[in-house]
Amino acid sequence: MTKRTSINKLLFLVIFFAQISLAQEKIPWTNLSLEERQILQQLEPQWENLSIERQQRLRRGANRFQQMQPAERSQARDQQQRFQNLSQQQQQVINQQFQRFNSLSRLEQRRLRNIQRRFQNMPEAEQTRLREQFKQQSGQATTQPNRGDAARSTENQQRIRDVIRQNQDVLRQNRNQTPQVRPQIPQRPPATRPPPR
Numbered sequence: 001m002t003k004r005t006s007i008n009k010l011l012f013l014v015i016f017f018a019q020i021s022l023a024q025e026k027i028p029w030t031n032l033s034l035e036e037r038q039i040l041q042q043l044e045p046q047w048e049n050l051s052i053e054r055q056q057r058l059r060r061g062a063n064r065f066q067q068m069q070p071a072e073r074s075q076a077r078d079q080q081q082r083f084q085n086l087s088q089q090q091q092q093v094i095n096q097q098f099q100r101f102n103s104l105s106r107l108e109q110r111r112l113r114n115i116q117r118r119f120q121n122m123p124e125a126e127q128t129r130l131r132e133q134f135k136q137q138s139g140q141a142t143t144q145p146n147r148g149d150a151a152r153s154t155e156n157q158q159r160i161r162d163v164i165r166q167n168q169d170v171l172r173q174n175r176n177q178t179p180q181v182r183p184q185i186p187q188r189p190p191a192t193r194p195p196p197r
Contacts, residue, residue: 025052025057026048026050026052027052027055027056027059028048029044029048030045032059035062035066036059036062036066037067039062039066040058040059040062043058059098075119134160
């Protein structure tokens with residue numbers, strides 16, 4: 001029994017290390033297709049220094065780019081140009097948001113994409129109203145007493161969920177192309193002050 005277990009462990013280790021060695025082979029620039037090299041030509045000088053994961057991601061992106069329609073390619077180039085024109089800090093924030101989005105489950109990612117799509121299909125006035133509502137609620141979160149980042153983040157996430165929940169009817173109506181009715185937004189009760197002495 002122990003001999004069989006040790007053989008299984010040895011076999012597992014051999015397979016594991018074989019997969020690692022296969023997975024860690026970098027992609028030589030010459031192994032890229034002509035189209036991939038044309039798309040990624042700006043990265044040629046640094047290609048060999050990129051991580052394997054980055055090379056694979058870039059190669060997949062180049063393949064997706066090849067399959068795009070001309071209008072989609074133009075839009076992708078415009079987005080990339082806008083991103084490159086941002087400050088380093090703004091780029092870092094976007095990259096962090098992208099990483100956070102990628103860490104979500106597929107179901108959560110699909111849910112957020114659907115919400116974004118519905119938001120983009122709303123009339124401009126409704127989008128502006130929702131943005132203002134979010135800014136107001138976010139502003140209230142920053143005026144709260146100094147608490148830990150985790151508590152503030154949880155509170156902000158709860159506010160986002162509340163805004164989405166309050167506006168679900170608007171989102172559904174827009175999707176069904178029915179006349180829009182503004183949802184009732186609960187108002188905070190005014191702060192009460194003790195009477196002057």
